[in-house]
Every structure is written in C-alpha cells, then in structure tokens.
Amino acid sequence: MRGTYLVAALTAMLLVPLLAAPAAAQDEAPRTPWGAPDLQGVWDFRTITPLQRPEELGDQEFLTEEEAASREQAAVARDIELWEADARRTEAGGSVGAYNNFWMDRGTNVIETRRTSLIIDPPNGRMPPLSDAGQQRADARRVRRAEHPADSWLDRSSFDRCILGFNQGPPMTPGGYNQNMQLFQTEDHVVVLNEMVHDSRIIPLDGRTRPGIDSWTGESRAHWEGDTLVVETVDFSAKHSWRGTSPDRHLIERFTRVDADTLLYEFTVTDPGTWTAPWTAQVPMRLNELPLFEYACHEGNYSLEGILSGTRADERKAAAAAQQESR
Numbered sequence: 001m002r003g004t005y006l007v008a009a010l011t012a013m014l015l016v017p018l019l020a021a022p023a024a025a026q027d028e029a030p031r032t033p034w035g036a037p038d039l040q041g042v043w044d045f046r047t048i049t050p051l052q053r054p055e056e057l058g059d060q061e062f063l064t065e066e067e068a069a070s071r072e073q074a075a076v077a078r079d080i081e082l083w084e085a086d087a088r089r090t091e092a093g094g095s096v097g098a099y100n101n102f103w104m105d106r107g108t109n110v111i112e113t114r115r116t117s118l119i120i121d122p123p124n125g126r127m128p129p130l131s132d133a134g135q136q137r138a139d140a141r142r143v144r145r146a147e148h149p150a151d152s153w154l155d156r157s158s159f160d161r162c163i164l165g166f167n168q169g170p171p172m173t174p175g176g177y178n179q180n181m182q183l184f185q186t187e188d189h190v191v192v193l194n195e196m197v198h199d200s201r202i203i204p205l206d207g208r209t210r211p212g213i214d215s216w217t218g219e220s221r222a223h224w225e226g227d228t229l230v231v232e233t234v235d236f237s238a239k240h241s242w243r244g245t246s247p248d249r250h251l252i253e254r255f256t257r258v259d260a261d262t263l264l265y266e267f268t269v270t271d272p273g274t275w276t277a278p279w280t281a282q283v284p285m286r287l288n289e290l291p292l293f294e295y296a297c298h299e300g301n302y303s304l305e306g307i308l309s310g311t312r313a314d315e316r317k318a319a320a321a322a323q324q325e326s327r
Contacts, residue, residue, distance in 0.1 A: 017160070029227070029257040032185060037192070037227045037257050039183050042292055043285035045172060045265070046107030046179045047076050053117035053125030063114040091280070107175040111284050118173070121268075121280040130244075134274035138228060138244055150311035153304055158240045159265050159302060162297035163216060165196030169242055170217055170233060171267035172250055172283065178296040183255070183263075190222055191231065198295045205232055214247065216240050229255040246273035260289045 008103040049072060053060075063071070064217035082101035111118070130138060148155055157166040167175030170192075179194035185191075192201040204222040210219045217240075218233040231253040240249040249271035256264045263285040270278040297303075 007044045007284045016318060024094060024159055028262065029259055034187050035183065036224065037202055037229070038189075039229060039255050039263060040185050041263075042049045042180055042181050042288040042290065043263050044263075044288040045167075045174050045283050046105060047109060047118075047174050047283075048072070048107055049111045049115065049118055049174075051118045051173055052127060053119065057116050057125075059124070060116055061123075061159050063110065066312050067116070068114045070179040071110055072108055075106070081110065081158075082125060092256050098143070099176075102215075105179060107174070107179070115282075117307050118281040118283055120282050122277065127279055128275040130279040131272060131274060131276050133246070134244065134271075137246070138276075141244070150307050153308065156304060156307060158216070158221075162299050163297070164199060164240060165194055168196060168199060168217075170201070170220075171253060171269065171281070172265065173281070174283065178295060180288055190231075193292070196295050197297055214238070216266075218251065219306070225254075227256060231255070244274055245271050248273050258284075261298075263287070279317050 044272055056236045115125075119125045119127065144155075150156060153161060159166045162190065165175075165177060165178065167173055172181060172194070180195040183190065184193070184195040188204065188206050190203045190205065191204065193199070199217065201217055203222045205222050205224075205320045207221070207223070210221065211234065213219070214235050214237045216237050218237075219235040219262060220231050220233040222229055222231045222232070224282075231251075233251040233253070234249075236242075236245075236247045236249060241247075251267060251270075254266040256263075256266075258264050265283045265285055266280065267283075268278055268280040269275075282319075
C-alpha cells in the first residue's frame with residue numbers, strides 16, 4: 001500500500017511541471033508598483049539536469065523527448081526503490097544513518113529545454129580546462145585534505161561549518177536538497193535569500209561604490225538591463241573557494257522573469273586564476289508557493305564537533321597501533 005501511494009505521489013510530481021508549462025508560458029510577467037519587473041517570490045531550482053554535460057554525450061546539446069522521459073522515470077524509480085528499502089540498524093564504526101534518501105530533494109525533472117547540461121558556454125557544455133595556477137591549487141588542496149582532513153575546524157569546508165550552503169555559491173547551482181531561493185525587491189535594493197544556509201545577499205541598485213572589503217559571498221552591485229536584473233560581484237573572501245575558484249573571480253548573474261511561474265537565472269564566471277576561459281550556465285527556476293523555513297544548521301554545530309573528535313580518536317588509534325608494531 002505504501003508503495004502504491006508513493007508511486008502516485010511521485011508520478012504527480014513528475015507530471016505537474018510538464019502540464020503547467022504551456023499555461024504558464026501564456027502569462028505576462030508581473031511588475032512592481034514602481035514599474036520594475038517583479039522578480040519576488042520563492043524560487044525552486046531543483047533539476048536532474050547536470051551542471052556539466054556527461055562526456056559520453058559528446059556534442060549532443062539536447063535530449064530527445066524519449067531520452068528526457070527515460071531520465072525522469074529513472075529518477076522516480078530510484079526514489080521509490082530507496083524509499084521502500086528495508087531499514088538498517090546503525091553499527092559502531094559504520095554508517096550512522098545521516099543523509100539517507102529521506103533527506104534528499106534532488107528533483108525528478110530535466111529542465112524544460114531538455115538541454116543536456118546547465119552550462120551553455122563553452123558549446124561542449126563543460127567547464128573550461130583549469131589554468132596552470134588553477135591546477136596547482138587543485139593539486140595542493142588534494143594533498144592538504146588527504147594529510148590534514150581535520151586538524152582543526154579551519155580545515156573543514158564552509159559547508160561543514162554551516163557558514164555557506166553548498167548550492168548557494170554564489171553562483172547558485174542545484175545540489176542535493178534545500179534548493180530554494182527567495183528574492184525581495186525595493187526600488188533601490190534587491191535581496192537574495194538562500195534557503196541553505198539562511199544567508200541573505202543585500203544588493204544595492206543605486207550605483208554606490210564598493211568598500212573594497214572581501215566577504216564570504218563577495219560584494220554585489222545590481223542594475224537593470226531592460227527587464228533583466230544584472231548583478232555583478234567581486235571581492236570574494238579567500239576563506240571560501242567555490243569549485244576551486246580564486247578570490248579574484250568575477251561573477252555576473254542575470255535574473256529574468258520569463259513568465260509568471262519561471263525565473264531564468266544565468267551566470268557567467270570569469271576567473272583566469274582557475275580556468276582558461278569564462279563559462280556560462282542557465283538555471284531555470286520555478287515559482288514555489290510554499291514559504292521557506294529556517295535552515296537548522298549553524299556555525300559551531302554539533303556535527304563539526306563530531307568530525308574533529310572522531311579524527312582525534314582515529315589519530316590515537318593509529319598512534320597506539322604504531323607503538324604496538326615498534327615493540
């Protein structure tokens with residue numbers, strides 16, 4: 001019985017966006033009382049379309065209708081299989097049951113264009129090659145993480161530390177869960193509130209100069225180009241590296257209300273210190289009528305304490321084993 005209800009629910013989730021799309025496309029994009037395009041609302045950016053085109057697809061830019069349907073059906077089937085799997089008791093030294101599929105919210109739909117990647121430039125749908133400096137940093141990070149995974153909290157990512165969400169960026173990209181963003185507007189500011197980790201970017205529209213202070217999400221300024229909100233962000237903190245980027249990256253984000261139910265989010269990342277060329281992606285977002293709830297994780301959370309204490313326990317165990325071998 002449980003499986004029957006789940007199949008019905010997931011099938012409905014799969015069909016609703018497809019059925020709603022033609023009607024939504026007929027709607028006029030709304031405007032604010034002061035005449036600007038109204039971008040406000042809670043926007044859902046879940047999708048099973050990957051950021052980068054899978055290499056096996058080569059130059060295939062779009063999926064056929066049959067290929068898209070097959071991928072969506074496979075996503076639904078996977079959720080059903082994991083939902084109906086037998087419960088497993090936790091065991092010492094094994095999985096503690098965190099982040100099983102109950103917590104995931106990946107979505108079950110490809111984007112409506114059926115593009116094979118969110119990246120639209122370069123044409124191969126993949127990030128450009130790393131620059132020499134970018135490759136050197138990537139190699140150094142890999143060695144550091146292997147040798148010093150948790151010497152202190154500073155060795156853990158901003159995600160583990162619940163300072164920034166892993167899909168928050170900026171730029172925002174789909175991830176495993178909490179894939180909502182709420183946008184607010186006044187005549188001279190916009191606010192981008194990410195569900196994870198309940199972080200707000202307050203962005204002036206009045207052309208004021210930047211203070212030149214680095215911050216976790218950079219310093220943003222916005223302006224209108226026709227009906228598109230353009231946000232330019234620089235001055236990123238070196239403490240947070242989005243996908244291995246350098247603090248000198250330059251980010252352009254574009255928000256366009258395509259219709260009443262769709263916000264097209266496009267971003268371009270320019271970072272010669274990481275990649276050999278700029279690259280651009282598009283993430284269509286769907287209007288979510290439900291409110292955001294506050295994300296529970298916070299800096300100094302108990303999981304971080306567990307990571308550090310577990311690492312200390314591993315170190316003691318390794319030291320004891322080494323001492324035993326030396327006898």
